[in-house]
Amino acid sequence: MKTNRRCRALLAVSLNLMALLFSTTAFITTHWCEGTQRVPKPSCGKEKKTNCLNYGGNETANETNQNVVHYSWETGDDRFLFRYFHTGIWYSCEENINAAGEKCRSFIDLAPASEKGVLWLSVVSEVLYIMLLVVGFSLMCLELFHSSSVIDGLKLNAFAAVFTVLSGLLGMVAHMMYTQVFQVTVSLGPEDWRPHSWDYGWSFCLAWGSFTCCMAASVTTLNSYTKTVIEFRHKRKIFEQGFREEPNFLDQEAIKYFRERTEEERAEAGDLRLQCLHSCSPN
Numbered sequence: 001m002k003t004n005r006r007c008r009a010l011l012a013v014s015l016n017l018m019a020l021l022f023s024t025t026a027f028i029t030t031h032w033c034e035g036t037q038r039v040p041k042p043s044c045g046k047e048k049k050t051n052c053l054n055y056g057g058n059e060t061a062n063e064t065n066q067n068v069v070h071y072s073w074e075t076g077d078d079r080f081l082f083r084y085f086h087t088g089i090w091y092s093c094e095e096n097i098n099a100a101g102e103k104c105r106s107f108i109d110l111a112p113a114s115e116k117g118v119l120w121l122s123v124v125s126e127v128l129y130i131m132l133l134v135v136g137f138s139l140m141c142l143e144l145f146h147s148s149s150v151i152d153g154l155k156l157n158a159f160a161a162v163f164t165v166l167s168g169l170l171g172m173v174a175h176m177m178y179t180q181v182f183q184v185t186v187s188l189g190p191e192d193w194r195p196h197s198w199d200y201g202w203s204f205c206l207a208w209g210s211f212t213c214c215m216a217a218s219v220t221t222l223n224s225y226t227k228t229v230i231e232f233r234h235k236r237k238i239f240e241q242g243f244r245e246e247p248n249f250l251d252q253e254a255i256k257y258f259r260e261r262t263e264e265e266r267a268e269a270g271d272l273r274l275q276c277l278h279s280c281s282p283n
Helices: 002-028 113-145 150-188 202-280
Strands: 033-040 052-054 068-070 080-087 091-095 102-106 197-200
Touching: 002 113, 002 150, 002 202, 113 150, 113 202, 150 202
Parallel strands: 052 068
Antiparallel strands: 033 080, 033 197, 080 091, 091 102
């Protein structure tokens, strides 16, 4: 019983730790959603000679460069670039078309005013989700390494299960609210940011993977609690039945012993009485 209980507790701790690591990584990274944005090509200059528009009409300088687009109203989509971007809870980072690297801006500032409240609620829910995961993980570790009795272990197990279930529900709500805010921002956000195409990134997958591990940890903890209670009650029932049968057995043995002792004492008393009568009677 103790070995099985310890194995279940170790499994729950491992799942909770994975959920905590996944959620923390997703919270601080900026790859929840990623895709491309269509932006106009910059003007060609001394430092920019590729993927640009030539407004100066200097065809001889650039006629051998295939990446330079000569400005014309008929060029259509050739006047645009598709730059890569990725967005998280805190920041949205875009490829810098004028220089190397990326430039980032606050996603909270990009969100429409009508969705800022929902976005902040999502952030608060994510923070509470991580905090409750930490509390559940601490309680599971206490049960695994410092539980001295079955009753104390059951109490810690019950509290850990409650905190883990609550954290999972908060995490699910937070992820759904962020998804809603991002989709609204795609439609109503600033024109220079709106994506041409986008999809969910690896941070988003980590967030939902964290939720899956969290719920698996809560189910394992509840299962461990239920099995421990059932096993504990079964063993207590067997102990009580044995305790009831043992006194009955002792009582019967005691009654039999006292009966035999009483008969022997009566026989001895009768013999002594006869001897006294014989010795005391006159010749």
